[in-house]
Amino acid sequence: MVQGLKHADITLLLEGTYPFVRGGVSSWVHQIIEGLPQYTFALIFLGSQKKDYESAKYTLPENVVHLECHFLWDQFALSQSKACKGNRSYVEASETLHDWFRAPQSNFDEALVKKLLITLGQSSGFTAEEFFYSEASWNQLCEFYEKFNSKNSFIDYIWTIKAMHTPLFKLAQVAHQFSLSTGTFHAISTGFAGFLGVLLHYLTDRPLILTEHGIYTKERKIDLQSYFIKEHRDILGDALPMGMQYQELLWIRFFESLGRLVYKASDPIISLYETNRERQVNDGADRIRTQVIPNGMAVERFLDLRAQRPEKIPLVVGLLGRIVPIKDIKTFIRSMHTIVAHLPEAEGWLIGPEDEDKAYVQECKTLVRELGLEERVRFLGFQKISDVLPRLGVLVLTSISEAFPLVILEAYASGLPVVATDVGACREIIEGNGDEDRALGHAGIVIPMADPEATAQAVVALLADEDRWRSAQKAGTQRVERYYTQAKMLDSYNNVYNQALTS
Helix, strand or coil, rough: CCCCCCEEEEEEEECCCCHHHHHHHHHHHHHHHHHHHCCCCEEEEEEECHHCCCCCCCCCCCCCCEEEEEEEECCCCCCCCCCCCHHHHHHHHHHHHHHHHHHHCCCHHHHHHHHHCCCCCCCCCCCCHHHHEEHHHHHHHHHHHHHHHHHCCHHHHHHHHHHHHHHHHHHHHHHHHHHEEEEEEEEEEEEHHCCCCCCHHHHHHCCEEEECCHHHHHHHCCCCCHHHHHHHHHHHHCCCCCHHHHHHHHEEEEEEEHHHHHHHHCEEEECCCCCHHHHHHHHCCCHHHEECCCCCCHHHHHHHHHHHHCCCCCCCEEEEECCCHHHCCHHHHHHHHHHHHHHHEEEEEECCCCCCCCCHHHHHHHHHCCCCCCCEEEEEECCCHHHHHHHCCCCECCCCCCCCCHHHHHHCCCCHHHHHEEECCCCHHHHHCCHHCCCCCCCCEECCCCCCHHHHHHHHHHCCCCHHHHHHHHHHHHHHHHHHHHHHHHHHHHHHHHHHHCC
């Protein structure tokens, strides 16, 4: 990074991704920065706790001139811990915002919201000390509980509300302490990064761009169901809506509210495919400000890999991704049990970092042993894709949630068919989007989620039928070369940035 610079053209707001986590959104961020060297970038990284992000996984390009990191769940220091009256007028005004959260079709008072947000955490508005210890805050919480939540645990309600608002005061500090001038802010999600973008937008009057790879509230709901529910299922049974605890429902509503705030402040609002654009609109985004910019690949970089592909189709099934529950690695492992029964020489390679959820990694390795697949399934850890893609016969994604997986485009560019769950943009990338695209044919097979048998059948159908495999390979290479080039994507973002910087 260049030292001493006081300006960046674009400030990227990043939550739990680049430069500390490999793959997925992080790869896309790195691609954008490297591919648009005419712009300078500042990075504001938001993480959970500092101990969770030990070292950067990417070498920052030269046009990154600033990086700062903030950890939302590390200890939050309060300047005082005693009761006070609190700013009653601020609390009363905030009720208008909460009313809009509950009824988003009602009028949005942007002037009031702007005043509330830019004074959040400030003595002129409402401090963290007032939120935790003031009479005004306590009375409002009690009133909201009695009016909207009285059938549930008061203790659960109070502590959940306090926990979800603590990061907002930290983000207010971050926004007020940010001294670098910037042409535009670009949030790569709603949630906390998007909320920081709203604060900075209101404080500086600079534009806020939003790109959502996946829909943040949907992903948080999946996270809550994956990680929280299983710990309490024996107690809760089926008593709660969607199998979720009351606290988790509060969190979902909280993230939905943050999302609406971000949509109101952002222009443009970008998604990677049309289905997510429609979801953004349904969740409160103004359709006029929405647009779709698909991911893109530097296809020419993969021509050598395509040339390295052996004439005989390798009986190697690969999954490239983090070894975490949302990728549903266990379905991949279970599918290998059936695949090996049909193709005894087949191997399954799990290619991706294992440091994010070590307990889950151990569960996966235990499952491999229980199924007697120690000689058939390999955990390879992080690898350069150039070293593994030519050695695979089919790429498999068993994820329960994806947006627009860049790894599918990488597979196509290297001449590799794909089997993927029907999530995110996977179906349109595999089967085509629009008549002209669909005429190219299927570049693989779409499968249901959490279905090892269907996954196995799809893999065997490709590996055991060379004509079908070759047809899928051809469709994939033609699709990525025609519709998903890096040049198209970068040109689109260049236009977005130009418009923001000249506004």
